[in-house]
Amino acid sequence: MPSWPNSNETSDADDDEYMDEYSRMQMEYFQTPDTVIDPSFSGLVVESDRKCILHRQRPGKFVAFEGTDTGRRFIGCATTDGVNCGVLEWVDAPWPVILQRCLTKLWDMYHEENLGRVQDKEAHEIEVEKLKKELDSLANQYSQLVDDVSKLFDYQDGQKSHDMDYTSLAINELKEKKHQLEEQAKIEVQMEKLKLKKEHRCILQSQADIIQNTRKAMKEIQVERDLLKEEKKKLEHVISELLKAGHGCKEKLDKIKEVVMEE
Template sequence: MPSWPNSKETSDDDDEFMSEFSSMQMEYFQTPETVIDPSFCGLVIESDRRCILHRQRAGKFVAFEGTDTGRRFIGCATEDGVNCGVLEWVDAPWPVILQRCLTKLWDMYHEQNLGRAQDNEAHRTEVAKLHKELDYLANQYSQLVDDVSKLFDYQDGIKSHDMDCTSQAINELKEKKRRLEEQAKIELQMEKLKLKKEQRCILQSQADIIQNTRKAMKEIEVDRDHLKEEKKKLENVIAELLKVGHGCKEKLDKIKEVVMEE
């Protein structure tokens, strides 16, 4: 875990810290994702410690990733502080049961996100297919308009019935093109609404995870207090039993003395 040197230390101490820093494994330099918590945020003002890499004052963060969700830690407050990793954990690791619950919740979260991503990909493929069909129909329509123009140039004497049929075919193509354009617009609007709904679901899921984590922590504290009370009761019972045992021993000693005198 990286150290936090005091700003009043000498340059020799800085060299020593940098030497220790360069020998560390890179796996320690991964800062977890964080969530905003008004009760624990901002810069560390209790001390003048600074990050070794950036020489900047440390910041307060709350982890929002994996089994460390909800744990508070001290980290680098710079924009590229992700390379500095967790500099100091404020909270101890959660109990094993709570870590398993967090792992299950995150697995469910990633599974839902994967399903949404697959659905979005399938929908984008379908929309692209509709756009391709729409372009193809537009090309057909343009070609038909050219053919009709040529027909008007070479067959000025065509019967009105044939002209009506040609106009009807053009109108049908126009109507089909219009329907396809409307369908494509509706699909795009539905896609936007769906993405907004999914975004709201993700934000709600994050809020639920934080709430469940805090609830689990409170339940663990209640169980711990209950165990302390039970321990005190047991200690009192043992003390009473020892007190009664000492009284019986004194009586036996007196009886033994009377028997010895007789």
């Protein structure tokens, strides 16, 4: 673990020593995991004068929310200047192997589900883009048709009213088709927004479930530890009784030996 200065004022020699130690730290300390809000373990570390070696600021309390470290508390740099100081000190020891495997499985399922949603979203965006291109092409055709009709009016001012009605009908049909495509595109965009909102709620629910399951597993492990402690106390009591009995037998043998020697 990295060292911490114990006071606000240090000498230049101490600064050099801290920077040398800082340069020797492994890269894993620079990879801060994602965190989740936990009111019972948050804020800055005010119990001591320890400070971050790089920023010389008080560190913060965080709870990890990533991979096999999910739920573990750690002390990290609270500075938000873009420089990642990483995990400065883990408060909790690594979880048992069984719990780590469970967390890995849960996160794999979570990422697999997100990947499927991303792929569906990309496919939908491609379809929406295709509709937009068709709409733009239709708009260009419509503009070209309007120009052609205007030229036709200028060139054939004496055309029969029947032909004019036919042209007007064609223009109206194009307008109606354009309006339908625009409405369809609006509906698609609105549906996509609703879908994204639903996915966001699902992600938040998944995060809450993972935290709840982690806490439940930690409670079960604590119960097993308490049972082991009780068994240990019982075993110690039995051993103590056996030792007392052994000492009593030894005293009797010593007395018999004395009597035999006297005879």
